[in-house]
Amino acid sequence: MAQVWREFRRSRSGVAGLVILLVVVALALLAPVIAPDRLLDVTQLLDNPINHPPTWQFPLGTDPSGRSVLVVLLWGARVSLLVGVVATVISMVIGTTVGMAAGHFGGWTGAALMRVIDFFLVLPSLVLAIVLASVLSRSVWTVILAIGITSWAGTARVVRSQTLTVDARPYIERAWALGAGHGHVIRKHVLPAVMPLVMANTTLTVGSAIIAEATLSFLGLGDTSKQSWGTMLKLALDSGAATGGFWWFILPPGVAIVIVVLAFTLVGRAFEAVINPSLRER
Amino acid sequence: MRSPAHRGVRPIAATATASAVLALAGVPALASTASAVDEGGKHILKVAYSSTIDTFNPFVSIYLTPTGINRMVYENLVQYSAKDGSPIPGLAESWDTSKDGKTWTFHIRPGMKWSDGQPITSADPQWTYTQMMTNEAMSQANGSLVTNFAKVSAPDPDTLVITMKEGTAVNPGIEIPVVPKHVWSKLKNPAKFDNSKDVVGSGPYVLESYKPSQQVVLKPNPNFWRGKPKMDGVTYVNFKNGDAAVQGLKAGTIDLIGGLEVPQFDALKDAKGVTVNSGSGRRFTGLGLNPGATTKDGTPMGDGNPVLKDPVVRRAIRQAINIPALMDKMLQGHGTLATSFVPAVFPQWHWHPDKSKLATYEPDAANAALDQAGYKKGPDGIRLGKDGKPIVLRLLGDNSDSTDKQMADYIMPWLKKIGIKVDLQMSDGDAISVDLQKANYDMYFTGWSLGSDPDFQLGINTCSALPVKPNGEGGTSMDFWCDKKFDKLYEEQHAELDQGKREQIVQKMLAMHYNAAPSIDFWYGDSLEAYRSDHVAGMIKMPKKGGMLTGQSGYWAVWGAHPANAQDVKKAESASNPTGSAGNDDGGGMGGGAWAGIIAAAVVVLGGGGFLASKKKKPADDRE
Numbered sequence: 001m002a003q004v005w006r007e008f009r010r011s012r013s014g015v016a017g018l019v020i021l022l023v024v025v026a027l028a029l030l031a032p033v034i035a036p037d038r039l040l041d042v043t044q045l046l047d048n049p050i051n052h053p054p055t056w057q058f059p060l061g062t063d064p065s066g067r068s069v070l071v072v073l074l075w076g077a078r079v080s081l082l083v084g085v086v087a088t089v090i091s092m093v094i095g096t097t098v099g100m101a102a103g104h105f106g107g108w109t110g111a112a113l114m115r116v117i118d119f120f121l122v123l124p125s126l127v128l129a130i131v132l133a134s135v136l137s138r139s140v141w142t143v144i145l146a147i148g149i150t151s152w153a154g155t156a157r158v159v160r161s162q163t164l165t166v167d168a169r170p171y172i173e174r175a176w177a178l179g180a181g182h183g184h185v186i187r188k189h190v191l192p193a194v195m196p197l198v199m200a201n202t203t204l205t206v207g208s209a210i211i212a213e214a215t216l217s218f219l220g221l222g223d224t225s226k227q228s229w230g231t232m233l234k235l236a237l238d239s240g241a242a243t244g245g246f247w248w249f250i251l252p253p254g255v256a257i258v259i260v261v262l263a264f265t266l267v268g269r270a271f272e273a274v275i276n277p278s279l280r281e282r
Numbered sequence: 283m284r285s286p287a288h289r290g291v292r293p294i295a296a297t298a299t300a301s302a303v304l305a306l307a308g309v310p311a312l313a314s315t316a317s318a319v320d321e322g323g324k325h326i327l328k329v330a331y332s333s334t335i336d337t338f339n340p341f342v343s344i345y346l347t348p349t350g351i352n353r354m355v356y357e358n359l360v361q362y363s364a365k366d367g368s369p370i371p372g373l374a375e376s377w378d379t380s381k382d383g384k385t386w387t388f389h390i391r392p393g394m395k396w397s398d399g400q401p402i403t404s405a406d407p408q409w410t411y412t413q414m415m416t417n418e419a420m421s422q423a424n425g426s427l428v429t430n431f432a433k434v435s436a437p438d439p440d441t442l443v444i445t446m447k448e449g450t451a452v453n454p455g456i457e458i459p460v461v462p463k464h465v466w467s468k469l470k471n472p473a474k475f476d477n478s479k480d481v482v483g484s485g486p487y488v489l490e491s492y493k494p495s496q497q498v499v500l501k502p503n504p505n506f507w508r509g510k511p512k513m514d515g516v517t518y519v520n521f522k523n524g525d526a527a528v529q530g531l532k533a534g535t536i537d538l539i540g541g542l543e544v545p546q547f548d549a550l551k552d553a554k555g556v557t558v559n560s561g562s563g564r565r566f567t568g569l570g571l572n573p574g575a576t577t578k579d580g581t582p583m584g585d586g587n588p589v590l591k592d593p594v595v596r597r598a599i600r601q602a603i604n605i606p607a608l609m610d611k612m613l614q615g616h617g618t619l620a621t622s623f624v625p626a627v628f629p630q631w632h633w634h635p636d637k638s639k640l641a642t643y644e645p646d647a648a649n650a651a652l653d654q655a656g657y658k659k660g661p662d663g664i665r666l667g668k669d670g671k672p673i674v675l676r677l678l679g680d681n682s683d684s685t686d687k688q689m690a691d692y693i694m695p696w697l698k699k700i701g702i703k704v705d706l707q708m709s710d711g712d713a714i715s716v717d718l719q720k721a722n723y724d725m726y727f728t729g730w731s732l733g734s735d736p737d738f739q740l741g742i743n744t745c746s747a748l749p750v751k752p753n754g755e756g757g758t759s760m761d762f763w764c765d766k767k768f769d770k771l772y773e774e775q776h777a778e779l780d781q782g783k784r785e786q787i788v789q790k791m792l793a794m795h796y797n798a799a800p801s802i803d804f805w806y807g808d809s810l811e812a813y814r815s816d817h818v819a820g821m822i823k824m825p826k827k828g829g830m831l832t833g834q835s836g837y838w839a840v841w842g843a844h845p846a847n848a849q850d851v852k853k854a855e856s857a858s859n860p861t862g863s864a865g866n867d868d869g870g871g872m873g874g875g876a877w878a879g880i881i882a883a884a885v886v887v888l889g890g891g892g893f894l895a896s897k898k899k900k901p902a903d904d905r906e
Contacts, residue, residue: 043695046607050614051545064545065611065688138708220681224708225690238684242525244545 007274014270020263028077035071040227042066051239051246061248063232064239072227073252079228080260083144084210090148091209092155092202099159100190104167104182114160120153129212133221140223147212155201159194166193196275203268207261214257229253324514325845327818329832330527330539331518335498338477338489340459341413341420346731346833349423351498351518352459354837355483357507359388359407359442359455364824364838367628367734369453373402373460373484373507374442383449383779388442395505396462397481397488404436407455409463411444419473424458426741426758430776449777451784452737457835460484486511486841495520512820512844528812531556537817538839540832542810543684544614555816555851560616561809561823561830562627563731568620568803569603569693570728571596575721575762576748583752584721584762587675589667594655596799600641601648602700608692609805612685616810620803622792623760624736627806627825630785631736633792640796648700657701665701674703678717678726681708686727719754721762728801730760733835737776740791743800744769763800809833818843819850 008014027034038044048066052058060069102113132146166172172189180188210229216222217230224231232253236242241249334345340352361372374388394402411434413420414427421428431454433445444454462482466472481489486508487500498518502511519536521527528546530536532553542550542558550556572586573596589595609617618626621640622633657665657673664672677693679686687708694704704725717723732739741747745764749757768791775787809830813821822842823829831839 041695042611042691043604046604046611050611065691134710220708220710224679224681224687225706235684235687237523237525238543239688240524240528240543240546240549243528243543243549245549246545 004274008270011270011273013266017263017266017270020259021267024077024260024263025081027074028081031074031078035074039071040067040075051241051244051249054248060252061246063249064235069249069252072232073229073256075227076229076232076253077256079140079226080210080213080230080257083140083147083213083228084206087144087147087151087209087213088202088205090144091152091205092198094148095152095155096159096194096198098152099156100163100186100194102156103160103163104186104190117153117156120150121157123150125150126212126215129216130219130221133216138223140226143213143216143222146216147209151205151209151212155198155205158197158201162194162197163190166190200268200272200275203264203271207264210257210261229257327513327516327840327843328535328537329516329518330521330530330536332521332524332527332541335494338481338492339473339475340423340461340477341473342422344423347518350833351489351500353835354485354487354500354516354840355481355489356459356461357484358458359460360453362456362734362836364822364836365826367825367835369456372455373407374455377453377455383451383777384446386444386446386454388444388455390440390442391507392440394484394507397483397503397505399505400462400464402484403439404442405439406463407442407460408434408436409467410458410460413472414458417473422473426738427458430454449779451779451781452735452776457733486837487516508841511841516840531812531814534814534817538811538813538821538831540809540811540830542812544616544810547616547810547812550812555814556812557815558810558812559823559831561811562618562825562828563807563809563830564625564627564733564835565729565731566620566623566625566803566806567727567729568623568801569599570726570761570801571599571799572721572724573761573763573798573800576764577752578745578748578750581752583749583754584723586721587673587724588669589673590675590724592655593798594651595657597641598648598651598700599697599702600799600802601644602696603693603802604643604696605804606643608689611692612689613805613807616808617805620805622796623730623732623739623801623803624792625732625806627829628732628734628736631788633789633796635793639793645696645699652700659701663701664703672703673701674705675724676705676707678714678723679706679708680711680714680727682711689727721754728761731833736788740772740775740788743795744772761800763798765794765798768794815846816851817846819846820844
């Protein structure tokens with residue numbers, strides 16, 4: 001572990017990404033402290049100007065309901081990060097399980113699983129997510145499920161190929177010879193061997209899950225009762241912010257998405273380089 | 283997503299052709315500065331639309347855009363005046379009513395022709411009305427308008443006699459599009475006819491072609507009885523996104539756009555060549571409550587929360603909502619507070635009670651009323667219903683309409699203050715329509731566009747509008763509310779031939795509705811619209827003073843439109859002020875003779891009914 005951290009530290013961009021992430025996560029967790037939720041209750045904000053450009057009182061201006069865009073942005077980070085992370089966990093669990101099974105069992109089972117993976121791989125995930133989100137009832141969990149179920153196929157393929165190489169190693173053969181069963185081999189040998197790969201993949205997938213959440217919310221398929229960066233963009237579109245020139249309401253959620261996704265990508269790349277030395281700079 | 287489809291039509295400087303057209307149209311032929319001219323040198327009025335088109339079959343269509351287009355295509359027997367919506371001659375040049383209001387005789391103007399050259403006779407309205415009375419499939423859209431018809435006869439080509447079951451003051455000749463018998467009677471199944479190509483009509487423009495999700499093309503009808511219109515065509519261009527349409531207007535590829543958001547409206551105020559108009563709307567916006575829906579025979583239907591059956595609760599909800607503050611946030615001054623569902627643009631019908639009779643924002647009073655009615659607060663501050671369960675009301679909102687979500691953001695905390703929890707359920711318009719029909723709702727955002735006579739809207743608040751079956755079939759009820767006393771007043775006003783007395787009865791009815799509160803009416807929003815005043819001029823507002831251009835219950839704006847000339851542009855520029863009165867609504871669009879005719883005709887009008895141009899249960903704004 002200490003060695004991983006030492007290797008990771010050598011990547012300056014990875015550390016920068018990690019710092020950004022820690023700051024964003026801390027802000028999101030502390031949102032109720034920094035900006036109490038009464039600041040979101042529009043009935044208590046009747047005196048606030050609406051669609052007002054940035055001032056000292058409202059550093060990022062106000063939205064069409066008179067809420068401070070900064071406050072909404074902070075609260076939006078909670079949903080966006082929650083959806084991004086939980087959807088990725090679902091996607092990783094499915095992807096790792098199916099990938100290992102497809103690689104380890106091979107033969108007829110493996111082939112059948114591969115076809116399932118291929119099916120999800122060729123299906124446009126956004127379209128599938130839209131269908132799921134509109135069929136199921138509207139809530140944050142629906143969005144999480146829709147993203148999680150549609151984004152695991154890539155991970156499964158990567159995990160399967162890693163499983164195949166691990167399975168072929170001599171120490172696995174030795175374990176077989178000593179009488180190990182499938183469960184033992186998968187749990188004790190294959191899983192630890194694919195785990196670093198899964199971890200690196202996770203950090204990369206979170207970014208795309210956050211974008212997927214923003215996309216679904218922007219299309220009006222998310223949970224509109226909760227603030228997220230996607231719903232902010234939807235409200236901006238619906239309320240004519242583009243024509244009105246209210247850049248302070250359009251830019252912040254977009255920039256926030258870019259920063260967080262970039263941070264996840266930086267961390268993911270750095271982590272990938274740690275576990276796969278061939279990716280390191282020569 | 284789907285890209286807005288608009289024609290690559292560029293405005294170019296006026297050409298000799300343009301001047302010639304102007305001269306022909308009898309308008310002073312000044313050189314246009316810039317005009318809506320396409321490659322062929324034609325002046326096309328391009329209107330942005332975003333709402334649904336179900337069909338152009340006037341017997342079936344209920345959505346705002348197609349019914350609005352059919353107002354251009356088919357002249358009614360009796361038209362609404364641009365001035366105030368009162369009935370004026372359409373196909374009928376005059377009419378007489380028997381003393382008991384049971385026999386209406388219409389005199390069809392001789393010599394009129396359909397767009398294909400066939401003569402228009404009394405056989406056409408006779409066939410149209412009879413179809414709606416006898417064929418259920420043909421009565422889908424406007425069937426409720428002919429339920430009082432006993433018999434329609436055409437004794438000679440210029441005379442149409444409608445015999446009513448009950449005497450009525452409401453002119454029966456309005457609102458129903460009259461179709462050409464020689465075309466429609468040959469169809470095997472007229473109710474299934476989509477009527478979207480080379481349509482034969484009698485209005486100022488007729489439908490030439492329709493491409494779904496792209497555009498609707500109308501061409502002028504040279505046989506229109508008021509004269510050939512002055513534009514070379516009207517094209518409705520589909521936009522999925524309001525901002526895209528606004529950009530189209532700025533770029534000059536769109537000439538007229540309605541339904542703007544306030545920021546868009548404000549941004550267009552200063553745009554060059556664009557004139558904005560904030561017209562008094564004929565639509566109310568409110569919160570519909572489920573007052574315990576039943577069918578006509580009293581069978582309970584739907585899954586509405588039983589607590590809403592209590593008018594005390596419904597009135598408390600009204601007191602808990604700060605409607606003036608909400609309107610200020612949502613419309614920023616572009617609206618009028620509502621008293622009932624009849625908008626203030628119809629001053630003779632609009633309910634104007636003493637201020638003391640109207641509820642104000644008083645959450646304390648609402649809490650007290652609920653306490654007194656026995657709804658005790660539970661441990662978490664949420665009141666308990668008579669069944670001991672916490673009161674949680676579902677609020678249905680339309681995701682495609684940003685205002686629903688914004689209004690819900692205000693309503694939820696306000697209702698929480700009086701101990702009512704709101705479960706906001708956002709979905710799409712079609713899903714909400716289904717729930718509304720089956721009464722599977724507690725609260726939803728409602729809104730109807732009204733015509734100049736409230737008869738239809740009052741009618742759908744009577745018990746007879748309740749559904750026949752528990753699945754909602756056979757019903758047109760506005761809010762599933764039913765009160766026998768209200769029904770009695772409805773019959774009275776329907777038969778009352780004295781205008782003043784009828785107005786008084788309607789006032790009483792609206793007061794009853796207010797006290798029962800099956801819906802809480804918020805406001806009448808202005809219609810925010812903008813047009814290229816350097817391309818087009820002469821569009822007539824409805825009502826003429828402070829009215830709107832889009833979504834009219836007549837054809838006035840489009841009919842009056844003519845290519846802008848230098849004088850129009852100057853006028854528009856000098857009048858370009860926040861209220862957006864372009865100054866060209868003073869009749870400049872029509873020949874003086876035509877106006878004299880209209881005014882004279884309006885004077886001839888007997889009796890007091892205008893009528894409705896109302897429309898179906900919302901959820902989205904796009905239903906007429």
